[in-house]
Amino acid sequence: MSHEPMQCPRCQRTMALGFASSAATIPRLTPDQVVAFVHADHDVHAPPLWKKLLPHVAAYFASHLCEACGVYAIEFHRSLSSDEAKAMARAALDATPAR
Numbered sequence: 001m002s003h004e005p006m007q008c009p010r011c012q013r014t015m016a017l018g019f020a021s022s023a024a025t026i027p028r029l030t031p032d033q034v035v036a037f038v039h040a041d042h043d044v045h046a047p048p049l050w051k052k053l054l055p056h057v058a059a060y061f062a063s064h065l066c067e068a069c070g071v072y073a074i075e076f077h078r079s080l081s082s083d084e085a086k087a088m089a090r091a092a093l094d095a096t097p098a099r
């Protein structure tokens, strides 16, 4: 499984492939939470009850980091199994010239 490199929407450079894990919470606050002065450490990032009760199944999402300007994009539209993420990672490593 390969993955096309993504161009940075801000500076058009090629972004570095990475992965976001379903086990990691993404720091994101909505505008109304910020207006209400909700602190990021507050319970807004606690997993919902069903996620605490059900067995955890690892899922990954392809992500892209622009090392030049810091834009970070995560492809939440498609989750990847551990095997799919590993295959994509190997393809990306194989496509990267040796340093």
Ligand SMILES: [Zn+2]
Pocket: 008, 009, 010, 011, 012, 013, 066, 067, 068, 069, 070, 071
């Ligand atoms: Zn950029």
